[in-house]
Amino acid sequence: MDLLPLLLLFGLLGLMMFFMSRRQRRAVQQQQELQSSLAVGDRVMTTSGLYGTIIDISDEASIDLEIAPGVETTWLRAAVREKVGPEVDIEEFDEDLADEVAEPDVIDDHEVVDEAPEEIKPGKQKG
Numbered sequence: 652m653d654l655l656p657l658l659l660l661f662g663l664l665g666l667m668m669f670f671m672s673r674r675q676r677r678a679v680q681q682q683q684e685l686q687s688s689l690a691v692g693d694r695v696m697t698t699s700g701l702y703g704t705i706i707d708i709s710d711e712a713s714i715d716l717e718i719a720p721g722v723e724t725t726w727l728r729a730a731v732r733e734k735v736g737p738e739v740d741i742e743e744f745d746e747d748l749a750d751e752v753a754e755p756d757v758i759d760d761h762e763v764v765d766e767a768p769e770e771i772k773p774g775k776q777k778g
Contacts, residue, residue: 686728689714698732 689695693705695716703716706723713725 682729685731685733689728689731689734694735695731696733696735697726697730699730702735 689705689708691705691708694702695705696702697716701716701718703718703724703726705714706717707715711728713727714731715723715725717723
């Protein structure tokens with residue numbers, strides 16, 4: 652009878668290890684698929700949070716990223732964390748924002764009152 656709890660404990664431990672290793676294998680496979688799908692022009696984020704555009708993938712172990720216009724850096728392929736969306740054109744975004752600010756949708760019809768109601772005036776307390 653003392654053997655049953657011990658076998659149950661080892662069985663649960665083995666089951667936990669099986670599921671944890673399966674999850675880790677899946678994560679490694681997804682990372683390998685990402686590394687093999689990288690192409691010139693892809694916008695990526697590195698593990699350190701740096702965004703850049705891939706400009707060269709000729710080496711198996713490293714890639715070249717353009718992190719700003721004219722600024723090129725070399726990174727290990729393993730440092731690429733994920734692909735991100737396309738780059739947003741800041742000038743186009745600023746023009747859209749300026750149009751929204753220049754043409755407000757809401758018209759304020761409320762009358763401005765300089766005097767506060769009596770119950771909030773300083774110095775007078777109810778009571």
